[in-house]
Amino acid sequence: MNRKGVHKTRRPRNQYNTTMASSDPNKLLSKADKLTRLSLTRWSADWKTATVLYEQAANGFRVSKNIEKAKTAYEKASQGQQMLSSPWDAAKHMESAAALAKELSNWREVADFYQKASELFMECGRPQPASDALAKGARALEDTMPEEAIQLYTDAITILEDDEKEQMSFDLYRAVTSVYIKLEKYTDAASSLLRLGLAADKCNATNSQTKAYLGAIIVYLYAHDFKQAEQCYNDCTQIDAFLKSDHSRCAGKFLSAYTDGDVDEIKKIAQSSAVSHLDHAIIRLARKLPTGDVSSLKAVTAEDDEEPLDENDLT
């Protein structure tokens, strides 16, 4: 069938070509390098063939588990695709390079590659894979470079919110919160939860919203910042959806238990079902409540209550 003048179907570029000389990927790599290096005999680089050769070399290296070389090959292939102005393929190669860099534990490169890949995806006009790439990078860096991870997560969230796909950003917010909690930056964690609540509000996801607000209040209580927690609670009760929900009742019970200084009550509330369905990091915090001395809080709040009464008496 192929013989008689039928146009040969184009083989997809990424397919591993076994009919070509399955020679040593090193040879392919050097050949491709030669094609791209400009010299006296070569006035313009032949990126098309070079890219094909780079891809083959990269696949060959990956199969033979030569991760370092595979990574370099993928980088060069991505560069070639960029030259051929197909950002999608370029971005895909960048992602593969980044995954290999992760295996090598080359964290700086991981961050750079994923960011580059995300930019290329945005060039294609596809924000979803862009934020996915950043999220993958952030997840890889969570343990080793948490600040960088937070930065990547925030960028990913911004991309999604610009595209009005807040629903997808919930997972990212939760990841950011857990990283902050691990770093013990509780105010930042609470603020990210509040932003989650805002995003949930925009897409009418009331359950996520109320869970986010309850989580924020618990984080404030865990940081032993009672005033902040109360203020947060007051702010959140302005929102109808939160006010009518189970979670706001639970938060109110928490705050009143704190003002009463009743440790058993706090422990009981932490076992309730409203808390048990939150994010597991927050459940862990809630179980560890109360931190610090609750009775001191009781004394403080009692004093505060008496003073306004005195003022009223004078006036």
Next chain:
Amino acid sequence: MSVIDILFRVDEVCKKYDKYDIDKQREQNAYGDDAFARVYAVVDSTIQQALIKSEAAAKESNRAVAAAWNAEVRRAKGRLMDEVPKLRKLANKKAKGLTKEDIAIRQDLVLALPERIQAIPDGITSAASHTGGWAATSAHPHIKFDSPEGPVDSDYFSHSEESSQFRNEYEMRKLKQDEGLDIISEGLDTLKNLALDMNEELDRQVPLMDEIDSKVDRANSEVRNTNLRLKKTITEMRSSRNFCIDITLMCVLLGIIMWLYNALK
């Protein structure tokens, strides 16, 4: 003629000749002048009805019906107690044809009324015996949950042994029910949370499904186009292959002719 028709006819006839019924007229006019007697007769008949109803309620096995009837008896008793002061006033009024003794008798009757009214049994005695039976203990005929107002004896509220035992059982059963309900409520809480999470997840996936839908539609139409083109190309090819077959056969024919020519030469 059917039975119903007969009944209707009988009613009509009776109604027509009611004015000749001496007994009935006497009844209706008997207390026409005497307000006291009229009201007293009404009260009396109400008491009789209440007594009958309470007896029936005591005998009734269906607890709901018994409770309803007891409630009606209690309502009737309340109404009767309201009538008593009216009767007292009427008893002291002087009416024509009444002697002093008659008035005294009337006053006694009115005084006796409250006791008679209170005496009508309206407690949930039968229900108590029922629940006693359910708890596998003997009947408790003296337990009343709604104590009527009135004179309270000194040992009116003393617990008999049976009643305190019954009360304890009742409390225990209530506690067990509460525990069971707590467990059920926890389960329902979990279900609710799961359902809400599922709801949100599905909401999240709806726009993704829409995207998939449009992309698949596009891919579908592209594949259809490709198929059409392929079909066209194939038919072209086949016809060209037919052409090849023609040529080949012609060559064969020529070959045969050449061979014949050589053979005949």
